[in-house]
Amino acid sequence: MATLVLEVQDKKLKFFRDLIQHFSFVTIRETELDEDTDEQVIENIRAGVKEMRLVEQGKVKSRPAREFLKEL
Numbered sequence: 001m002a003t004l005v006l007e008v009q010d011k012k013l014k015f016f017r018d019l020i021q022h023f024s025f026v027t028i029r030e031t032e033l034d035e036d037t038d039e040q041v042i043e044n045i046r047a048g049v050k051e052m053r054l055v056e057q058g059k060v061k062s063r064p065a066r067e068f069l070k071e072l
Contacts, residue, residue: 010037 008016020026054060
């Protein structure tokens with residue numbers, strides 16, 4: 001089996017995926033090279049701000065910065 005890497009414009013991605021899913025000989029694999037869409041970035045920021053507010057209100061416990069950095 002061969003692997004082919006394609007770059008598709010964001011606005012045409014859904015159409016392209018729908019199209020190639022109809023081919024039985026094509027397998028779609030998500031890769032880590034995919035970038036988040038603008039909507040995903042905005043949603044991630046909103047979620048982070050919401051979580052920060054919950055920490056400030058004492059409703060959620062934060063974790064030490066060192067622990068966070070170890071994960072990176």
